[in-house]
Amino acid sequence: MQDTITAIERCRKPVIAAIHGACIGGGIDIITACDVRYCTESAFFSVKEVDLGITADLGTLQRLPSIVGYGKAVELALSARRFSGSEAKELGLVSRVFGSKDAMDEGVQAIAEEIAAKSPLAVTGTKAVLLRSRDLTVVQGLDYIATWNSGMLLSDDLVEARAAQSQKRAPSFSKL
C-alpha cells in the first residue's frame, strides 16, 4: 500500500491534487505525496488515524511535516481535528483555495496546461531534484543538481527556450 502512494511521488511528471469535499486519513496520505495541492472552500481535512485506533502508516507522518512544518503536523495528527480549506491554505497544505468546484476545475486545468507547456526536461528535473534534496544535506544536494545538469544542460529544450524568448513566441518542446 505504501508503494502505491509513493508511486505518485516517483512519477516523473508533476502530480496536482484538486481537493473537493472530504479528505480524510488515506486522503491525506495521497495528497501529501502529490507535488502541488489545491482545494475548494468547502473541502475539509482530517488526519483521522488516531481516531481509528491506529498510527498512520501510508506516508502522512513522513511527508506532512515537511509541507506544513513539524509543529503543525504534530497538532493535526494528535488531535485528528477537522480543518477547512481556508485553514489548509493558512497551514501551507494547499497553494490556493477556489470558491467552487467549477472554479477549481478550471483553475487547476489552466495551471496544469501551463506547466505542461514548459520544458519537460526542466519540469521533471525540478521535481526530481527537489525530491532528492529533501533527504540530502545542502552540500550533497548542490552536488546532486550539478551532476544532474551536467547530463541535461546541452539539451534542445534550453536552446528552444532561449530562441522562443528572443523571438517573443511560445516555446515548443519535444516530449521526453
Next chain:
Amino acid sequence: MQDTITAIERCRKPVIAAIHGACIGGGIDIITACDVRYCTESAFFSVKEVDLGITADLGTLQRLPSIVGYGKAVELALSARRFSGSEAKELGLVSRVFGSKDAMDEGVQAIAEEIAAKSPLAVTGTKAVLLRSRDLTVVQGLDYIATWNSGMLLSDDLVEARAAQSQKRAPSFSKL
C-alpha cells in the same frame, strides 16, 4: 541540562505547552520540545540568548527551525526580538491563541482530555513515529512506521475503535 529538556520529547505521552506571560530563552527551549503549543494573547516570546552573549544550547536552535521554518528561526535567533502571541500563531510556533488565561486553561484542558480519550497505542505511536521520521529519509520513515505497526496493528485498540464507531458510542481503551 539538555537531557532535562529532551525528556519532554522522549515522554511517550504527548506534552502540551500552555503559555501565558513571558516565554524567554530557556522557555523557548522547553516549548519547542513539547508536542503542541498554545498561548494567550498577552503572552510574549524571545529567543534571547544572543543578548546574553551566548549561543542557545538547550535545543532552540535544533528544534525551532523544523517548527517555524529555517528562515524565520534564523531571524528570531539573530535579532532576539520580542514577538507577541498572535505573531507566534502566524509564525506557526503555537497552534491557537486564546483571549485570556482562563480561556486557555479551559480550552487546553478540553484538548488534553480529548487526546487522552483516544487510543493510547495510536497516540503514543503517532508521537513516536513523527519524532523518528523527523531525522530519517522518507524511505526510511516509511519502513519505520511499517515495522512499528507490524507489532501494533493487532491491538485491542483497533478492535475497540471499530466497535465503538459502529455502535456510535465513545470508545474505551485500556491504559498502556
Next chain:
Amino acid sequence: MQDTITAIERCRKPVIAAIHGACIGGGIDIITACDVRYCTESAFFSVKEVDLGITADLGTLQRLPSIVGYGKAVELALSARRFSGSEAKELGLVSRVFGSKDAMDEGVQAIAEEIAAKSPLAVTGTKAVLLRSRDLTVVQGLDYIATWNSGMLLSDDLVEARAAQSQKRAPSFSKL
C-alpha cells in the same frame, strides 16, 4: 558558481538581504543563501528556471524548501509564477515588508546595527550552529552545540553581557 553563492552562507557574520524590484532566478539563489530577508511592497519574485528550460542549480532547490516549506517550494519552482512582496511575507520567504525602498533601507540599517551591537561570539555562534543543525539529527545537533559552547562559554562576551545588564548599560564587545 555554486561556491560563490554558498560563500554567503559560509560568511561568519550574518548576511541580510534587502530586496527591491525584481528578484528572479539567480536572485532567489542568492537571497535563500542569506540569513535574513526583507523586501519592499513593490518587490516581486519568481523561481524562473523552468521557463528558461533548465533546472535551477545554484541552491534554490536545496534551500527554499527549508525556508518556505517543501510544498510551497515545489509549487513556486514548478509554476515559475511571479509573486509579490506581501505574498513573500506570507510564504515565510521574507521577515518583513517595508512600504518603500527608503523605509526598507532605514529599517534594515537599524536591524543590522542592532545585530552588530550584540556579542560577536554569540551572533556568529548562533548562525554557525543553526547552519550545522539544519543537516544533523536533533541528537547530533544538541551534541554539536554543547561542543561549540564548551569552547566559547568562558568568553569575555558573556561576562560583559552580564555586567552591562546589571549596570543597565549597553554592552561593548571586542571584535572577533
Next chain:
Amino acid sequence: MQDTITAIERCRKPVIAAIHGACIGGGIDIITACDVRYCTESAFFSVKEVDLGITADLGTLQRLPSIVGYGKAVELALSARRFSGSEAKELGLVSRVFGSKDAMDEGVQAIAEEIAAKSPLAVTGTKAVLLRSRDLTVVQGLDYIATWNSGMLLSDDLVEARAAQSQKRAPSFSKL
C-alpha cells in the same frame, strides 16, 4: 536493472552466493547484494567496468565498500585488476574458500540447511535489521531494533527455541 539486483537484498530470506569461475562486472554487482558469499579456489573476480569505459552503476560502488572497506574498494574499482578466490577471502569479500566446486556445493548446501533450520522470524529479522542499520546512525539503529522486537518478541519461535534447548532436541519452527 538496479531494481533487479536490489531485489536480492530486499528478499526477506538470506541469499547465499556460491561463486565458481569468473565473477566479473555485473557478477560483482550481484554478489555484493547477496548476504553471504563463498567461492572456490579457482574462482576469480574483477570490478571490470572502468575497462569498458563506464562507471559501474548496478550497486558495486555502493555495496562493495561496506563489505571490504572503502580503501580496498577504491583500489579494486580503479584498477579493475583480477583477483583470486583466496585474495577475495583475505579482502573480506567471501567468507570461505572451498577446494573444489563439489566441496563448495556440499558445504554451502549444509550452511543453507543450517540457516533454514533456525527460527524464520529471527533469521529474517537479523537480515532486515542489519540492512536498515547500515544506513542509520547507531542511536537510530538501536531504536529500530527495539521497535522491531516489540512486535516479534512474543513469537512462538522464542518459546520453541527455549523448549528445544531445555529438552536438548532440535527446534521445529513454523514457516513465516
Next chain:
Amino acid sequence: MQDTITAIERCRKPVIAAIHGACIGGGIDIITACDVRYCTESAFFSVKEVDLGITADLGTLQRLPSIVGYGKAVELALSARRFSGSEAKELGLVSRVFGSKDAMDEGVQAIAEEIAAKSPLAVTGTKAVLLRSRDLTVVQGLDYIATWNSGMLLSDDLVEARAAQSQKRAPSFSKL
C-alpha cells in the same frame, strides 16, 4: 538494557575489553560497545541470538558491521557459528590475541597504563570525535573536530606534551 551497554560507549574514558573463555550473545553486544578489544587464544565467540529464536537487540547488529565489515557481520549473525580468538583477530574484531590469560592480563594492563599516561584531553577527544564521526558525513566530521579543537587547542596538555618532548621526559598531565 540498550542504555546500559551504550553507557560503555558514552563513557568519556576509553574502555578496553579483555576476553577470555566464552563471549556469546550479550557478550558480543558488550565488547562491540568497547573501544578496543583483546582476547586469549582459547577465547571463543558467537553471535548466538538467532539460535535463541530472537533478533539481537542490544547493539551487535548496529556496531559489529563497522568493526568487522558488513559482509562478515552478516555471515556471523546469520550462522551464529562459533569462532576462535585467532579468527576474531583475522576478522578485525580484536586487536591482539594473547597466549594465555596471564599474558593478556599483563599486556592489557600495560596498554591501559600507557593510554592513561597520555593527555586526558587528547584521549577523550579522540574517542569522542571518532564516535561522532562514525555517524556524520566526512564534511560534517571535519567541521565537528575543528569545533572541538577550537575549545581545546589552548589547553595545558598541549604545552606540557611539547615541553616533555623537548626535555626528553615523560609528560605529566592533570586530570580532567
Next chain:
Amino acid sequence: MQDTITAIERCRKPVIAAIHGACIGGGIDIITACDVRYCTESAFFSVKEVDLGITADLGTLQRLPSIVGYGKAVELALSARRFSGSEAKELGLVSRVFGSKDAMDEGVQAIAEEIAAKSPLAVTGTKAVLLRSRDLTVVQGLDYIATWNSGMLLSDDLVEARAAQSQKRAPSFSKL
C-alpha cells in the same frame, strides 16, 4: 589546513600514495585522503596526535575508520603505536607492500600508467561516485550513479572501449 588535505580527495583524478620511511600524524591525514596507498617493507606508521596532547583534526579520525574498520582505527588512534608496512597491509591501510623503494617506484609507476590509460570518464566517474556514496544511503547512492551515468553513458569512451575490445587493441581515449 583541512581544505588542503581535502583537496586531494576532491581532485578529479585518482591520487596514489607511495609511502617510504616514516608516515606519522599529518602523514596519516594525507594518505587517508588519497585514493590508493602502497608502501615499502621498511615504511612505518603512527597516528601520533594523542602523544602530542592533541586530537587529530585534519581528517584521520574521519577517513581512517572507513579504510581499516572502526575498531582498528580506534585502537591505532588511542594507542598512537607504531606499526609496520606489512601490518598496514594486514590492516587494509595499504594495498600492497613492496620490498624496496625502487621496486615500489617502479610498481606504482606501472599502476599509475595503467589507470591513466583507461577511459578518463570512467576513472573520474568511479572515484566521484565512490566518494559520494560513502556519505549516502545505498538507495541514494544508486540514484546518484544512475543520474551520473545518464549524462555520461553516451560518451565516446564507451564506443572506443568496445571498438578496441573487439579489435583486440589498446583503447585510446581523449582527455577530459
